[in-house]
Amino acid sequence: MLRKRFSYLILIIFLVSILLIVFLQFNSGSSIQNLIKNNQTLLHEFEVQQSLEQVKTDVVFLESNVRGLVITQDSLHAATVEDEMKKINEKLSKILTIIKDQQYAPLANKLLTAVHQKQEFTKEILEAFKKDGKLAAEKLINTNRGKLLRDTIFEVIRQINLNRQVELTGISASIAANGARAKRWGLILAGIAGICCLITFWYLINQSRGQVKLIETLNASEKKIKEVSMIKDQFMANMSHEIRTPMNAILGFAGLLQNTELDANQEKYVKSIKTSADNLLTIINDILDLAKMESGIVTLEKSRFSIMELMDSLITMMDVKARNNHLYLQLHADGNLPAIVVGDKVRLTQILVNLISNGLKFTEKGGVKVYVKLLNQRQDVVTIRFIVKDTGIGIAPQQQQKIFERFQQAETDSKRRFGGTGLGLAIVKQLVEIQNGKISVESEPGKGSKFIVDLTYELITDNEEQEISLQSQQKHLPAKTKLLVAEDNVMNKELMKHLLKRWKFNYEIVDNGKQAVEALQKNKFDLVLMDIQMPEMDGYTATEKIRRELQMDIPIIAMTAHALAGEREKCIAAGMNDYISKPLQPDELYRLITKHAVSNSNKPIVNLDYLHSLSKGDKDFETEMLASFRSQMPESMNSLKEAINAKDYPSVVAIAHTMKSMAAYVGASELNQLLQEIEQASAAKSSINIISQKYLQAEELINLVLAEINHV
Amino acid sequence: MKIKFIIIISILVLILASSEYYLLIELYGLQRTPVLLLTTFVALISIIAIFFYYRRFSRDY
Numbered sequence: 148m149l150r151k152r153f154s155y156l157i158l159i160i161f162l163v164s165i166l167l168i169v170f171l172q173f174n175s176g177s178s179i180q181n182l183i184k185n186n187q188t189l190l191h192e193f194e195v196q197q198s199l200e201q202v203k204t205d206v207v208f209l210e211s212n213v214r215g216l217v218i219t220q221d222s223l224h225a226a227t228v229e230d231e232m233k234k235i236n237e238k239l240s241k242i243l244t245i246i247k248d249q250q251y252a253p254l255a256n257k258l259l260t261a262v263h264q265k266q267e268f269t270k271e272i273l274e275a276f277k278k279d280g281k282l283a284a285e286k287l288i289n290t291n292r293g294k295l296l297r298d299t300i301f302e303v304i305r306q307i308n309l310n311r312q313v314e315l316t317g318i319s320a321s322i323a324a325n326g327a328r329a330k331r332w333g334l335i336l337a338g339i340a341g342i343c344c345l346i347t348f349w350y351l352i353n354q355s356r357g358q359v360k361l362i363e364t365l366n367a368s369e370k371k372i373k374e375v376s377m378i379k380d381q382f383m384a385n386m387s388h389e390i391r392t393p394m395n396a397i398l399g400f401a402g403l404l405q406n407t408e409l410d411a412n413q414e415k416y417v418k419s420i421k422t423s424a425d426n427l428l429t430i431i432n433d434i435l436d437l438a439k440m441e442s443g444i445v446t447l448e449k450s451r452f453s454i455m456e457l458m459d460s461l462i463t464m465m466d467v468k469a470r471n472n473h474l475y476l477q478l479h480a481d482g483n484l485p486a487i488v489v490g491d492k493v494r495l496t497q498i499l500v501n502l503i504s505n506g507l508k509f510t511e512k513g514g515v516k517v518y519v520k521l522l523n524q525r526q527d528v529v530t531i532r533f534i535v536k537d538t539g540i541g542i543a544p545q546q547q548q549k550i551f552e553r554f555q556q557a558e559t560d561s562k563r564r565f566g567g568t569g570l571g572l573a574i575v576k577q578l579v580e581i582q583n584g585k586i587s588v589e590s591e592p593g594k595g596s597k598f599i600v601d602l603t604y605e606l607i608t609d610n611e612e613q614e615i616s617l618q619s620q621q622k623h624l625p626a627k628t629k630l631l632v633a634e635d636n637v638m639n640k641e642l643m644k645h646l647l648k649r650w651k652f653n654y655e656i657v658d659n660g661k662q663a664v665e666a667l668q669k670n671k672f673d674l675v676l677m678d679i680q681m682p683e684m685d686g687y688t689a690t691e692k693i694r695r696e697l698q699m700d701i702p703i704i705a706m707t708a709h710a711l712a713g714e715r716e717k718c719i720a721a722g723m724n725d726y727i728s729k730p731l732q733p734d735e736l737y738r739l740i741t742k743h744a745v746s747n748s749n750k751p752i753v754n755l756d757y758l759h760s761l762s763k764g765d766k767d768f769e770t771e772m773l774a775s776f777r778s779q780m781p782e783s784m785n786s787l788k789e790a791i792n793a794k795d796y797p798s799v800v801a802i803a804h805t806m807k808s809m810a811a812y813v814g815a816s817e818l819n820q821l822l823q824e825i826e827q828a829s830a831a832k833s834s835i836n837i838i839s840q841k842y843l844q845a846e847e848l849i850n851l852v853l854a855e856i857n858h859v
Numbered sequence: 860m861k862i863k864f865i866i867i868i869s870i871l872v873l874i875l876a877s878s879e880y881y882l883l884i885e886l887y888g889l890q891r892t893p894v895l896l897l898t899t900f901v902a903l904i905s906i907i908a909i910f911f912y913y914r915r916f917s918r919d920y
Contacts, residue, residue: 151917158913162875162906169876173883 178329399642459808475514488604506537513538660689702743754814
């Protein structure tokens with residue numbers, strides 16, 4: 148308000164200054180104009196005075212010439228006299244032109260008459276000289292008339308000069324007054340300009356000081372915010388470490404305990420411990436995910452993937468949950484979706500799992516439909532619309548924007564009825580936004596909700612597509628691999644021992660980074676599992692020594708309870724090859740070991756990466772899915788065999804399609820390919836021999852897949 | 860949009876200065892009543908218009 152008033156005050160000052168400047172300029176201009184006019188008058192006056200003096204001289208000169216003519220009797224003088232008379236007339240007419248309108252008109256006429264009389268008298272003398280000779284002329288000259296006329300002329304001129312002198316004094320005084328006035332106005336103008344400059348200067352200085360103060364305050368606030376953010380990050384990191392370390396032990400030992408012989412009650416208790424620990428871990432992961440995204444250090448991992456395969460697997464996985472809740476889960480995908488796209492499939496899975504889980508959670512009757520549509524396609528990018536529509540409790544219009552905020556659920560009693568932290572949709576929104584996508588919701592209470600997500604992906608060329616299939620063949624399973632584990636925590640050491648023993652790996656466990664370096668100097672290992680926080684020498688220093696001093700490029704996987712943003716990058720920057728956060732997920736650890744401790748002897752048949760990304764650490768769910776695969780696959784194979792024998796092509800297509808989704812879900816890409824070939828051959832009604840041959844190959848492969856799944 | 864307001868206000872300031880100038884000429888010169896009234900009216904209107912556009916300018920930016 149004060150600032151607004153001040154700005155109006157400045158405007159008023161500005162307008163008053165404008166009015167004042169115009170007024171001063173007007174006055175100053177008028178004075179200067181008067182000054183110029185008076186100067187011109189003065190010049191005229193001088194000119195008149197000079198002409199009058201000239202007339203006087205000319206009259207005397209005329210008289211002298213007449214006398215000279217008479218005395219010398221030289222005719223040349225006659226011509227001179229004529230010329231003089233002409234000159235006098237010219238000057239007189241000029242003077243009369245200047246002064247005729249002024250108050251000197253009577254004097255001017257008097258002068259004119261006297262001059263004319265003088266000229267007439269001169270002419271008379273000349274006539275007498277020509278006619279009667281020298282004596283007659285001298286007689287006329289001696290009459291003294293000429294002298295009287297000359298004196299009259301001089302007197303009139305004197306009177307004129309006298310009068311004009313008064314006039315000149317007035318003009319001079321006016322010039323002086325105008326000059327003084329112009330000077331005064333000029334001074335006032337300069338003063339006002341000076342005051343304006345001072346006000347402007349004061350205003351600018353004040354503004355600049357204000358801005359400097361504001362910048363300083365902003366800098367201080369920014370610094371404070373950064374400090375607070377750093378403290379928050381540090382707190383989150385510490386809490387994450389403190390919570391994850393015991394969680395690691397709880398989950399690990401609960402898993403180990405589950406594999407021992409237990410009576411029914413004990414099994415129930417262990418299962419409860421594990422479920423609760425898993426739920427707690429999910430909540431911690433959600434909070435950490437959100438912290439990571441809010442700190443803006445989430446990196447998108449671009450990879451090529453098939454949207455259809457991902458959707459098939461996702462629906463297969465979520466269908467179990469839907470069936471358990473007596474709900475349906477349907478996928479409706481456009482036929483024109485691109486086969487392979489480039490993008491972050493893990494984030495997409497996370498988004499869709501969250502939305503579908505929410506749909507299933509808040510639906511008591513009916514089910515969830517998932518639509519995948521091609522929204523638009525430009526040269527090398529494609530926008531896909533994912534719609535998750537449920538028949539659940541719905542969301543009131545005023546709650547629809549709030550649900551994307553942290554810890555918000557549509558209704559206050561939703562938390563009590565359905566559980567959850569209220570972080571899911573906040574994470575989904577952040578995940579969509581970091582991929583430059585859009586998310587919206589349409590809902591009606593009691594009728595269900597529709598979540599619409601638009602995401603843009605890059606397209607790949609056909610050559611790249613071929614390259615992918617080659618790459619997918621190049622993953623390997625571990626063989627007789629020798630591992631070095633650097634871990635100081637006794638409980639974690641115990642857990643590692645059990646896990647590595649179970650996976651039949653050779654291993655050696657050391658207490659810190661220093662011992663790890665020494666062990667590597669003495670023995671040969673295929674891979675190092677390195678804890679970060681250890682006494683004597685931490686994981687970062689040990690890695691540096693291994694890389695620089697020992698010059699070894701052995702794969703090193705970091706194990707840390709710091710699960711915050713930037714930790715992975717810090718480990719990679721320190722020279723490590725990969726990173727796993729605690730509590731350790733056995734399957735994730737197994738995957739990383741197989742990924743890095745490469746052996747050329749075995750070819751991959753299954754890849755559970757996708758299952759892990761879908762389950763988000765839900766081990767029970769993974770076990771259930773694998774058990775479902777184990778039980779359903781042989782049944783489906785039998786149905787497929789019967790359909791092939793009966794040459795029932797539509798049934799073959801349908802069964803192969805379902806099996807294909809199941810294979811994609813466990814990452815059995817080769818089996819998936821084979822089943823796709825059976826599906827295509829049956830759709831094209833190819834020879835039944837070809838289909839049978841492929842069936843036999845698939846049967847063989849399924850046995851291998853099942854064997855490997857049993858091993859996992 | 861910002862330049863639009865600056866141009867309008869500058870033109871109004873010019874109108875104000877000119878009308879005042881003609882008012883002074885008339886005041887020190889022939890002192891014709893219609894001319895005096897007209898120039899005064901134009902000057903006042905331009906001042907009001909300046910305030911009006913300045914308010915809009917401050918509100919929009």
